[in-house]
Amino acid sequence: MTALPSTTAGAPRRVLGIDPGLVCTGFGVVEIEGRHLHYVASGTIRTTSGVAQGDLPGRLKIIFEGVREVIARYEPTEAAAEIVFVNVNPQSTLLLGQARGAALTALVTAGLPVAEYTALQMKKSVVGHGLAAKDQVQAMVARLLNLPGLPGKDAADALGVAITHAHAGGSFAAMAQATDLNRRTHAQFKGGRTY
Numbered sequence: 001m002t003a004l005p006s007t008t009a010g011a012p013r014r015v016l017g018i019d020p021g022l023v024c025t026g027f028g029v030v031e032i033e034g035r036h037l038h039y040v041a042s043g044t045i046r047t048t049s050g051v052a053q054g055d056l057p058g059r060l061k062i063i064f065e066g067v068r069e070v071i072a073r074y075e076p077t078e079a080a081a082e083i084v085f086v087n088v089n090p091q092s093t094l095l096l097g098q099a100r101g102a103a104l105t106a107l108v109t110a111g112l113p114v115a116e117y118t119a120l121q122m123k124k125s126v127v128g129h130g131l132a133a134k135d136q137v138q139a140m141v142a143r144l145l146n147l148p149g150l151p152g153k154d155a156a157d158a159l160g161v162a163i164t165h166a167h168a169g170g171s172f173a174a175m176a177q178a179t180d181l182n183r184r185t186h187a188q189f190k191g192g193r194t195y
Contacts, residue, residue: 014040016076017162018067018107019154020084020100022056023047025063026154029074030145030162037166039145041074042155056095060102067106079107080115080165082122082157117164122157125164 012033019026024047029040045066047059084100087093107114120130126140138156142149144163151159 013078013166014074014076015162015165016070016074016079016107016112017158017160017165018079018081018103019157019161020063020082020096020103021154022059022063022095022099024154025066025099025103026152026156026158027067027070028141028151028155028159028162029070029076030159030166032166037145037163039147039159041070042151042159043070044152044154045070056098060098063099063102064106067103068110071106071110071112076112078115078165079112080117080161081107082161083116083118085119115165117161117168119157121168122160122164125167126160 012031014029014031017026017028017030019028025045026042027045028042031038031040045063047062051058051062081100081104084093084096087096104114117125123132123137124130126132126144127136132140134153134156137160138150138153141147141151141156141159141163145159150156
């Protein structure tokens with residue numbers, strides 16, 4: 001259990017964190033009650049059994065249905081997902097993006113508001129610095145949620161995303177109301193870069 005800023009006081013909120021992956025998608029559910037954070041559940045959705053390795057649509061279906069099952073079981077009120085970073089291998093990045101898309105689609109079709117955080121933001125929020133190793137994230141998540149043992153790496157990342165949203169979500173929402181934080185509706189191409 002960890003104390004949160006007083007801006008989160010009010011009715012209990014339940015946050016589902018998602019760490020997307022094509023082979024293993026992590027999920028973590030935490031409940032925010034007043035200034036306190038409580039562990040609800042965590043685990044992984046694996047796409048390796050019952051589906052051929054090259055069956056991308058089959059794997060995406062497992063992710064989509066798995067996330068929908070988690071939503072039905074734990075009834076979150078909001079969700080947060082890790083943003084995919086651009087990998088050295090473009091094919092891996094593309095596959096990871098498709099897995100993330102399947103998870104996001106499951107969240108959105110269930111009517112959940114979805115926030116997005118980078119791995120750097122999650123690590124800074126949970127561990128205190130953006131270059132933290134996975135074992136450091138596991139240890140801090142276990143400590144913050146008062147768990148009896150370390151969660152698996154993918155589940156720990158998902159719980160970390162949920163914790164990040166619990167800590168920062170209210171601040172980001174307040175900033176969005178005070179300033180224009182909407183995504184750009186257009187892009188300009190200049191000097192080889194789109195911005």
